[in-house]
Structures are given as C-alpha cells and as structure tokens.
Amino acid sequence: MATDYYQIDDLLSEEHKLIRQTVRDFVNQDIKPVIDEMAQNHTDIPDLMPKLGAIGALGPYIPEEYGGAGLDQISYGLIMQELEAGDSAVRSSASVQSSLVMFPIYTFGSEEQKRKYLPKLATGEMIGCFGLTEPNHGSNPSGMETRIVDKGSHYLLNGAKMWITNSPIADIAVVWARDEEGKVRGVIAERGMKGFSTPETHNKWSLRASKTGELVFENVEIPKENLLPGVHSLRGPLSCLDSARYGIAWGVVGAAIDCYETALKYALERNQFGKPIASFQLQQKKLAEFVTEITKAQLLVWRLGTLKNEGKASGAQISMAKRNNVRMAIDIARESRQILGGMGIVGDYPMMRHAANLESVITYEGTHDVHLLITGNDITGINAFK
Ligand SMILES: Cc1cc2nc3c(=O)[nH]c(=O)nc-3n(C[C@H](O)[C@H](O)[C@H](O)COP(=O)(O)OP(=O)(O)OC[C@H]3O[C@@H](n4cnc5c(N)ncnc54)[C@H](O)[C@@H]3O)c2cc1C
The missing domain is CATH 2.40.110.10 (Butyryl-CoA Dehydrogenase, subunit A, domain 2)
Known part of the structure; x- marks a missing residue:
C-alpha cells in the first residue's frame, strides 16, 4: 500500500502518516493473514471490534472526553482506507460503529446517553x-x-x-x-x-x-x-449517512490499491511468450488506467476531507465521491483479476473477494443510481427521484 503517484503524502501531516501506518500494520498482521479463511467460511473476524478499538479506529473524530481520539476528517478517511485494503467487512464494521452509531449518539444524544454509550463503543466493548x-x-x-x-x-x-x-x-x-x-x-x-x-x-x-x-x-x-432528543426529522439519519459515505469514499481507495499493487507485482513476475506479461501493451493499458483512476480518487477524497474539516462539505459533494470511488474500485477489482488469469479466481489473491464485497458497497449507503440522482438534483435543481 504505497501507491501515491501525485505525492499526496506531501499534503498529509506527520500525525496523519503515523495514524495510517498504525492501521496498516494492524491490517497486515491481524487481517490479511486470516481474511480469506474468514470470508470463505462466512465467519466474522474474532475480537474484531476490541482490536479496532485498541488502534483508535472506532469514532476517531469523537472528542476524547467521550472515549474518541478527537482526530480530524483526513485521519478518519485514512483509517477507512487502510481497513478496506484488508477487507470491506472490516471497514464496514468501523464505519457503522463510528458514523452510524457513535456519530448520532454524540450529535443528537443527551449528555447521559453520551457518557453511557460512547466510551464503550470507542473501545469495542460494546457493538452498535x-x-x-x-x-x-x-x-x-x-x-x-x-x-x-x-x-x-x-x-x-x-x-x-x-x-x-x-x-x-x-x-x-x-x-x-x-x-x-x-x-x-x-x-x-x-x-x-x-x-x-x-x-x-x-x-x-x-x-x-x-x-x-x-x-x-x-x-x-x-x-x-x-430517545435521542436532538432528532425530529429524516435529516438526522441522513446526516449520519453523509459521515459514513465520506468514509466509504476513502475506504474503497484502499481496496483498489490492494488490487492494483497485487496485479502490478504479478504482471512483473509472470512470464508468457518468453517475457513478463507486464511488457505487453494490453496489460500496461490496464495498469496505467488503474493508477490514473486511483490517483483521481485520492485527490477527490483528500479535497473532500479538507472541506469536511472546515465544515463545508455538502451532502451532494459526498455523494459524488462515494459514487465515483466505489465504481472506480469495483472496476479495478474486476479488471485486475483478469491480469492474474486463472490465479485471479483463487483466494490466495484478494481480487475476487474485493470485487464481491464492493457489490454491497456500491449498493449500501445509497445505491450508485441514487447518488447520480443526488448530483443531478444538485446541479439542475430538479428532483428526478419521483
Ligand atoms: C451488506 C449490506 C449491508 C447493509 N447495511 C445496512 C445498515 O447497516 N443499515 C441500514 O439501514 N441499511 C443497510 N443496508 C441497506 C442498504 O442501504 C440498501 O440495500 C440500499 O439503500 C438500497 O435499498 P434496497 O436494497 O431496498 O434497494 P431498492 O431501494 O429497492 O432499489 C433497487 C434498485 O432500484 C433503484 N432505484 C430505487 N429508487 C430509484 C429511483 N428513484 N430512480 C432510479 N432508480 C431507483 C436502485 O438504485 C436499485 O438499483 C445494507 C445493505 C447491504 C447489501
């Protein structure tokens, strides 16, 4: 996970990089070695939530007085990106706990509710x-x-x-x-x-x-x-979805990079017709397009994160990023699998798992089509939902 074609790392703080490295290490040690078996057997990862709590991946932007880490939105995004490089299931658990459970309790809950639930949700002792x-x-x-x-x-x-x-x-x-x-x-x-x-x-x-x-x-x-005292309309749950969708837009970049880097390595090592398959133009076209699309997606979420830090990211901007980046990731998962030929269908490599996971990600938190309609509504002022 080092793909950074446009030196976006230069835009990150030392703290951002440290947080990213912490989560990356966790994924490499605790997720990647077991995830294929867990996915094949349809079982959840043992003790996942306390482990996510221990690395600060649950409610990272919730203030420290309620058990969170008080981090900014770029940090939250980077955490989601690293987790989804492991598996969308891991990022989903962290997303739901952070943006769909802790966020509404923090934003709309009473002081008693915040003190009762948030610290335990932040450690993963409680699952929401x-x-x-x-x-x-x-x-x-x-x-x-x-x-x-x-x-x-x-x-x-x-x-x-x-x-x-x-x-x-x-x-x-x-x-x-x-x-x-x-x-x-x-x-x-x-x-x-x-x-x-x-x-x-x-x-x-x-x-x-x-x-x-x-x-x-x-x-x-x-x-x-x-009862959450601060919600009286659908705007409440929709604001939670905005936060979760923002995390998804970052997360799927991790899945795409995992597929791209796996395919690049394989293409350089696998020989056919007496030379590496990476030397054939058709395979280079795929790899070059992957890194181009990943780079565009990285820039999109970085800018969205800075807007979110300033409280200026609109729901429509978040929809655009969620829709674009999930499509980007699912396309890369499918195409990169082909670069591995037959090997691409076995669990030793992550593409089939990522591609199958991303079928859910493209549907939940607003489908691909629904996010297009949100953009359409935003730019025309005309609601085409009904
Ligand atoms: C693995 C998984 C986990 C999930 N987790 C959660 C969760 O934790 N909490 C939660 O509340 N929900 C969750 N969801 C639900 C998810 O958000 C919904 O599946 C999603 O919103 C789509 O709803 P639906 O499945 O009923 O599809 P439908 O709304 O029936 O849509 C079916 C199709 O019709 C299209 N469509 C619908 N309306 C329009 C329109 N106006 N114009 C054009 N096309 C339209 C859609 O784009 C889609 O292609 C999860 C879903 C999955 C698959």
Missing part, C-alpha cells in the same frame, strides 16, 4: 448497529413504517429493519421510527429488551466476513431516556 432500511423501504427511507408510540412511562416500538450490518452481534441498535405526529425519531434499543430480535441474513456472496441481519420489534418497551 444502525437500523434505517426496511423490507419495503430501501432507497426511499421516508416511506418508513416502523413506529414509536408514547405510552407515558415508555415508548412502544413496532416494525422491522433489514440488511443491518452487525445486527446479529450488536449490543445496541440506533433505530429510526416515526412517532404519532409522523416525525422521524431515533431510539436506542438494547439487546435483551423483550420483543427485540436480530435474525441473521445467510448465504451472502458479498461481505462474507461481516454479519448482516434484521432488526425485529414486537411491542418493544423503550425507556424514555433511550
């Missing part, structure tokens, strides 16, 4: 998940059917969420539901609450080293103190 998508409402979360009703002493939660990362192993779920007035509210459901279950989704061909499941609520009594 985020429930927005429903069986009948994916790209259009405003159709949400999950409901909370105020019963005086508590809220009664009913409904179902699906495709929820880490739901089968989560201790808590940040759940989005409409109240009696039709307003979108957020509540924290805890494992063990009566009527709350988390069935696992089996047989995935993608993100196989990550658990995915449902959240089912049948008359679950949610204590009043578990």
Whole structure:
C-alpha cells in the first residue's frame, strides 16, 4: 500500500502518516493473514471490534472526553482506507460503529446517553448497529413504517429493519421510527429488551466476513431516556449517512490499491511468450488506467476531507465521491483479476473477494443510481427521484 503517484503524502501531516501506518500494520498482521479463511467460511473476524478499538479506529473524530481520539476528517478517511485494503467487512464494521452509531449518539444524544454509550463503543466493548432500511423501504427511507408510540412511562416500538450490518452481534441498535405526529425519531434499543430480535441474513456472496441481519420489534418497551432528543426529522439519519459515505469514499481507495499493487507485482513476475506479461501493451493499458483512476480518487477524497474539516462539505459533494470511488474500485477489482488469469479466481489473491464485497458497497449507503440522482438534483435543481 504505497501507491501515491501525485505525492499526496506531501499534503498529509506527520500525525496523519503515523495514524495510517498504525492501521496498516494492524491490517497486515491481524487481517490479511486470516481474511480469506474468514470470508470463505462466512465467519466474522474474532475480537474484531476490541482490536479496532485498541488502534483508535472506532469514532476517531469523537472528542476524547467521550472515549474518541478527537482526530480530524483526513485521519478518519485514512483509517477507512487502510481497513478496506484488508477487507470491506472490516471497514464496514468501523464505519457503522463510528458514523452510524457513535456519530448520532454524540450529535443528537443527551449528555447521559453520551457518557453511557460512547466510551464503550470507542473501545469495542460494546457493538452498535444502525437500523434505517426496511423490507419495503430501501432507497426511499421516508416511506418508513416502523413506529414509536408514547405510552407515558415508555415508548412502544413496532416494525422491522433489514440488511443491518452487525445486527446479529450488536449490543445496541440506533433505530429510526416515526412517532404519532409522523416525525422521524431515533431510539436506542438494547439487546435483551423483550420483543427485540436480530435474525441473521445467510448465504451472502458479498461481505462474507461481516454479519448482516434484521432488526425485529414486537411491542418493544423503550425507556424514555433511550430517545435521542436532538432528532425530529429524516435529516438526522441522513446526516449520519453523509459521515459514513465520506468514509466509504476513502475506504474503497484502499481496496483498489490492494488490487492494483497485487496485479502490478504479478504482471512483473509472470512470464508468457518468453517475457513478463507486464511488457505487453494490453496489460500496461490496464495498469496505467488503474493508477490514473486511483490517483483521481485520492485527490477527490483528500479535497473532500479538507472541506469536511472546515465544515463545508455538502451532502451532494459526498455523494459524488462515494459514487465515483466505489465504481472506480469495483472496476479495478474486476479488471485486475483478469491480469492474474486463472490465479485471479483463487483466494490466495484478494481480487475476487474485493470485487464481491464492493457489490454491497456500491449498493449500501445509497445505491450508485441514487447518488447520480443526488448530483443531478444538485446541479439542475430538479428532483428526478419521483
Ligand atoms: C451488506 C449490506 C449491508 C447493509 N447495511 C445496512 C445498515 O447497516 N443499515 C441500514 O439501514 N441499511 C443497510 N443496508 C441497506 C442498504 O442501504 C440498501 O440495500 C440500499 O439503500 C438500497 O435499498 P434496497 O436494497 O431496498 O434497494 P431498492 O431501494 O429497492 O432499489 C433497487 C434498485 O432500484 C433503484 N432505484 C430505487 N429508487 C430509484 C429511483 N428513484 N430512480 C432510479 N432508480 C431507483 C436502485 O438504485 C436499485 O438499483 C445494507 C445493505 C447491504 C447489501
């Protein structure tokens, strides 16, 4: 993981580079040696969350007083990039915990909620998940059917969420539901609450080293103190998605670099017709295009990170980066696999795993098409969603 064709490293601080190296070392030692077996066997990585907590990868931008590391957005991006070079499942776990669980509790939660949950989420002692998508409402979360009703002493939660990362192993779920007035509210459901279950989704061909499941609520009594006081509309969950999408735009650069560097090395070592396959123009075209696309993606997220640090990154700018970079990464994963010929289909090399993972990444947190419509809406002022 050294690809830096435009000397973007010169734009990073020493602290950024140190953080990146810490995560890179973790991925090389703890993820890369086991990830193929975990993905092939459809099992999650043992003790992943405490390990991510130990290297500061959970809620890195959350202030230190709540257990975070108080880092900037470029640091967050670099952490996501290194983790996804290992596997999208690892980055997904860190993304969800950081941007979809810690971020809403920090941004919309009460002081008691922040003190109760954030420090344990930051260490990985507690695992969280985020429930927005429903069986009948994916790209259009405003159709949400999950409901909370105020019963005086508590809220009664009913409904179902699906495709929820880490739901089968989560201790808590940040759940989005409409109240009696039709307003979108957020509540924290805890494992063990009566009527709350988390069935696992089996047989995935993608993100196989990550658990995915449902959240089912049948008359679950949610204590009043578990309502996030700061959210009264869909803008709340959408702001979480902006943060997570930003991390994805960085993360997939890591997956693309892993594929590119593997293909470059292989092409230089593999001989056919008496010379390295890297000497053939068709293979050079592929490799040259990979590094060009990676470089463009790196510049995009670096600039987005500086805008985010200044509080100036718009949701539409984040959509553009998520869409562009995921497409870039999935294209490189597929094309680079071909450079390895038959060897490209076995688990000794990462391309098939990255390509399969990226099929989820191109769909979740807003599909490829939906992000195009966000850009279209932004530049024309015309909403083409409906
Ligand atoms: C592995 C995985 C993990 C996930 N983790 C989470 C999680 O942790 N929490 C969570 O809440 N959700 C999660 N999701 C859900 C994910 O965000 C949704 O799958 C995604 O938003 C798309 O919704 P859908 O699957 O219902 O597809 P649909 O919304 O049914 O879309 C199907 C197709 O129709 C297209 N489409 C939809 N509307 C339009 C339109 N207006 N114009 C043009 N085309 C349109 C889409 O682009 C897509 O190609 C996860 C999904 C996966 C696969």
